[in-house]
Amino acid sequence: QVQLVQSGAEVKKPGASVKVSCKASGYTFSIYYMHWVRQAPGQGLEWMAIINPAGDSIIYAQKLQGRVTMTRDTPTSTVYMELSSLRSEDTAVYYCARGTAYRGAFDIWGQGTMVTVSS
Amino acid sequence: EIVLTQSPGTLCLSPGERATLSCRASQSVSSTYIAWYQQKPGQAPRLLIYGASSRATGIPGRFSGSGSGPDFTLTISRLEPEDFAVYYCQQYGSSPWTFGQGTKVEIK
Numbered sequence: 213q214v215q216l217v218q219s220g221a222e223v224k225k226p227g228a229s230v231k232v233s234c235k236a237s238g239y240t241f242s243i244y245y246m247h248w249v250r251q252a253p254g255q256g257l258e259w260m261a262i263i264n265p266a267g268d269s270i271i272y273a274q275k276l277q278g279r280v281t282m283t284r285d286t287p288t289s290t291v292y293m294e295l296s297s298l299r300s301e302d303t304a305v306y307y308c309a310r311g312t313a314y315r316g317a318f319d320i321w322g323q324g325t326m327v328t329v330s331s
Numbered sequence: 332e333i334v335l336t337q338s339p340g341t342l343c344l345s346p347g348e349r350a351t352l353s354c355r356a357s358q359s360v361s362s363t364y365i366a367w368y369q370q371k372p373g374q375a376p377r378l379l380i381y382g383a384s385s386r387a388t389g390i391p392g393r394f395s396g397s398g399s400g401p402d403f404t405l406t407i408s409r410l411e412p413e414d415f416a417v418y419y420c421q422q423y424g425s426s427p428w429t430f431g432q433g434t435k436v437e438i439k
Contacts, residue, residue, distance in 0.1 A: 247428070257368075257376065257419055259428040273427050307375055315423055317366040317381035319388075324375050 214238035216308050216322035223328045229296040232325045234308030241289035245311035247318060248282060248293045250304040258304075262311065263291065298329045333358045333422050337431035343439040350407040352434045354420035360400050364424030367396055367405045370433075371416045379418075380405060410436070 219233040234246070248260040261272045261282040270282050276295070284291045291308055306325045309318035334357040344350055354365070362383035368376040378387040380396035383403055393408040407414055415438050420431040 256432045257421075257430040259430065262426075262428070271426050311423075312381075315364055317378055317387075317421070317423055318368075318376075319378050319381075321375035321377070 214320055216310065216320055218306075218308060218322040218325045221326040221328070223330065224298050226299055226329055226331055228298050228329075229294060230298060230327050231292055231294040232306050232308075232327070234291045234293075234322050236289040236291075236310070239310075242286050245314055245316065246282075246284060246291045247309045247311055248280075248291075249307045249309055249318070251307070251324075252301070252304040255304075260306075261293065262314075264314070295327075298327075300329050303327065303329045332427055333360055333425060333429050335420050335422060335429055335431035337418075337420055337434045339434060340432075341435045341437060343437055344410055345439045346410050346412055348410050348439075350405075350410055350414070350436055352405040352407075352418055352420075352436075354398075354403045354405070354431050356401040356403075356422060358401075360422045360424050362399050362403070364422055365396075365398070365403050366421045366423060367394075368419045368421065368430075369414075369416050370419065376419065407436075 217235050222230050224230050247262050250258050263270045263282045267284040279296050281294045308322040310320040336355045338353045365383040367380040370376045384396045395406045398404050417433045417435045419433050
């Protein structure tokens with residue numbers, strides 16, 4: 213079946229970096245846009261980044277610009293999100309999601325990865 | 332950035348009742364680019380509606396979407412026990428993609 217499976221929970225210290233993976237299966241990975249969305253505890257959804265099918269065009273949310281890097285690896289059908297200079301406000305569940313098009317809804321979501329930033 | 336404002340923040344209803352959730356956009360957005368998601372505790376969001384009114388695959392007919400810019404509505408015709416959750420609207424017509432703050436539908 214179509215699914216996105218993310219890597220496990222992480223605990224990081226302030227100032228460190230984290231890299232979360234998201235492996236796709238059950239569909240043709242190379243033709244879909246992918247997104248990252250995060251959700252702080254008890255809060256709403258915050259869009260972070262989008263990458264095109266070829267992996268050569270990426271748009272980041274302005275507030276994360278310079279700290280977030282999104283990449284994709286077609287042979288392994290995996291997308292990655294790396295967030296650096298972590299601060300306590302980055303504590304959240306991070307989701308990958310498939311976009312049906314550049315201007316498309318997010319039709320498949322990963323199960324989420326909890327990232328905790330604490331000293 | 333397009334800001335989406337959802338109302339009410341919380342909706343207290345009984346099973347079998349009708350739920351009406353609203354979403355207002357701060358700027359012009361085509362209905363083509365409005366989606367609704369359902370999220371239950373500890374779960375990822377699930378796509379319900381895209382293009383303002385089209386149901387996603389496997390979504391029951393009691394869920395319907397309507398509206399045109401700037402006001403959009405999600406209606407659940409008769410609430411089932413599994414429908415008590417948080418609902419988010421989203422616009423995906425322009426970057427940055429944005430979500431409303433959510434409406435919680437809870438059991439009365």
